[in-house]
Amino acid sequence: MRIALGLPAALAVLVAAGPAFAVSCKDDISTVERRLNSAGAEMVTGKEPPGGPTSSNSPKALDKPPEGKPSDPSTQPSKAGVEEARKLLATAKEQDKAGKETECQNTMTKVKEAAGALP
Secondary structure: OHHHHHHHHHHHHHHHOHHHHOOOHHHHHHHHHHHHOOHHHHHHHOOOOOOOOOOOOOOOOOOOOOOOOOOOHHHOOOHHHHHHHHHHHHHHHHHHHOOOHHHHHHHHHHHHHHHOOOO
């Protein structure tokens, strides 16, 4: 019986602590930045990203981008979208440095929408 009474209280604590488990903007920035500097982004833009040849520096990285197109046509990446995403990423970095977590997360959402589903 005690377990049945304690479970709702434990769930309430977890729900209240939900934002504490969220990904920080700094982590989100580094993840998306690697994606914007990937071979997939290079394939969409037709040029190497700033800083030279692409590399994810990840042991889980694929040797080449996967074939095929995204299942959702609204997420189709474009050269202009990737360039816009890079500009927005710079804004997000400034917001992160200034400690504006909410604004940074909002900007990162825009970054991901602008970049689309990179191959």
